[in-house]
Amino acid sequence: MKNEIRHGGLKFISFVIIDLICIVLSNVIVTHIYLNISHAKYSLEGHLPVIYLMVAVDLIVTGFFNTLARVLRRRKRKEILQSLKHVAISFVILAMVLFTTKSGAEYSRVIVSLAYVCDFFLILGCRYLWKKVLMKIYWTKNNNSALLMTTDSFAEEALEALKKSGGDVKSIFLLDSKGQKAIGGVPVAENIEDAIAVLGWDLAKNVYIYGLDHQMIPDALADACREMKVRIDLVDFKYKIIDVKTVKNDDSRYGSLSFIEGKRDIPFPIRRVYWITETEADLHRGFHAHKLNCQLLFCPHGSIDIILDDGEKKDTVRLDEPGKGLLLMPGLWREMIWNESGSVLCVLASEYYDPDEYIRNYDGFIAYNKGSKE
Numbered sequence: 001m002k003n004e005i006r007h008g009g010l011k012f013i014s015f016v017i018i019d020l021i022c023i024v025l026s027n028v029i030v031t032h033i034y035l036n037i038s039h040a041k042y043s044l045e046g047h048l049p050v051i052y053l054m055v056a057v058d059l060i061v062t063g064f065f066n067t068l069a070r071v072l073r074r075r076k077r078k079e080i081l082q083s084l085k086h087v088a089i090s091f092v093i094l095a096m097v098l099f100t101t102k103s104g105a106e107y108s109r110v111i112v113s114l115a116y117v118c119d120f121f122l123i124l125g126c127r128y129l130w131k132k133v134l135m136k137i138y139w140t141k142n143n144n145s146a147l148l149m150t151t152d153s154f155a156e157e158a159l160e161a162l163k164k165s166g167g168d169v170k171s172i173f174l175l176d177s178k179g180q181k182a183i184g185g186v187p188v189a190e191n192i193e194d195a196i197a198v199l200g201w202d203l204a205k206n207v208y209i210y211g212l213d214h215q216m217i218p219d220a221l222a223d224a225c226r227e228m229k230v231r232i233d234l235v236d237f238k239y240k241i242i243d244v245k246t247v248k249n250d251d252s253r254y255g256s257l258s259f260i261e262g263k264r265d266i267p268f269p270i271r272r273v274y275w276i277t278e279t280e281a282d283l284h285r286g287f288h289a290h291k292l293n294c295q296l297l298f299c300p301h302g303s304i305d306i307i308l309d310d311g312e313k314k315d316t317v318r319l320d321e322p323g324k325g326l327l328l329m330p331g332l333w334r335e336m337i338w339n340e341s342g343s344v345l346c347v348l349a350s351e352y353y354d355p356d357e358y359i360r361n362y363d364g365f366i367a368y369n370k371g372s373k374e
């Protein structure tokens with residue numbers, strides 16, 4: 001199973017069997033309803049060759065058109081499209097035989113057309129349920145299950161660090177993959193789609209990133225995490241002080257210029273920028289944590305202390321120069337204290353503003369952090 005997930009393209013005989021059962025079942029259901037409504041004359045012998053044909057076409061479509069490729073990895077939208085493709089091709093082949101020749105009784109044409117509509121919903125539901133069953137059998141879901149995102153050179157070190165902190169790494173996604181199949185016994189996702197599928201089927205509850213100072217979480221992965229409410233975390237720290245590039249002019253009258261470049265300096269996509277101004281000294285703000293929002297805080301003017309609490313220990317980081325940035329991952333309780341009036345706090349955030357994404361109650365924060373570690 002693990003290999004099948006890793007290699008993706010394998011077709012599972014169980015899914016083929018399920019598809020065949022579905023096509024026969026669709027026929028039985030539709031025939032039953034059709035006969036009840038129309039009271040038409042029906043002969044099983046007359047219709048049986050059509051059912052054999054449908055089963056044969058189903059097998060041909062699966063084999064030639066690869067409609068079961070990556071069946072375990074596809075997410076819902078992809079599954080709908082692939083099931084639709086499977087049913088549509090099968091129907092077209094059958095229609096060519098039944099509607100352009102004299103083979104098949106009149107009622108067979110009606111039954112076949114309706115059976116494919118029924119088949120679409122049946123295979124969609126059955127594939128979905130069967131995937132859930134397979135996942136239950138082969139994978140133990142737990143809150144520590146993780147997708148590790150890193151680079152080739154950091155992979156082993158990251159894996160070690162994550163395992164040490166209790167992470168159960170289901171798959172590794174390398175930004176600079178050289179086609180490795182596995183690292184330390186953990187399968188490597190072949191591409192971004194595979195990495196997302198590891199999240200999509202609840203194989204991993206968290207995404208951990210490691211050693212990506214100058215690489216960016218791909219937009220598709222960040223979007224999938226947002227959509228599935230999967231938290232992105234750093235393996236070895238919850239926050240990090242980073243240097244903001246600053247250009248100082250030889251002539252001090254010109255001041256200095258600092259800049260942060262999206263996709264180069266911070267690992268997350270920037271969705272929002274906000275700043276806090278016109279402040280008094282000894283102002284205290286914050287008292288909340290974020291569930292998903294990753295941030296970069298900096299203070300271009302003045303001095304602000306950021307007290308960070310991960311539920312176990314507290315740290316204070318002083319932002320008092322434009323060239324200093326504080327990268328914050330979700331799951332950190334923070335309090336900001338203004339040391340000087342007029343100090344400005346600027347924030348680059350990975351998420352749009354969403355009040356539900358905040359945890360504003362400390363006990364709730366402890367419970368949330370505990371829950372995501374258990």
Ligand code: T46
Nearest residue numbers: 272274276285286287288295297334336345347352353
């Ligand atoms: C954070 C620290 C560093 C909006 O309507 N849109 C926004 O994008 C934001 C950030 C806030 N608001 C509203 C929500 C509140 O009614 O502005 C008001 C003040 O927000 P809050 O009490 O959350 O402010 P702080 O200083 O406690 O926290 C802010 C950010 O909210 C937070 O994400 O990390 O700065």
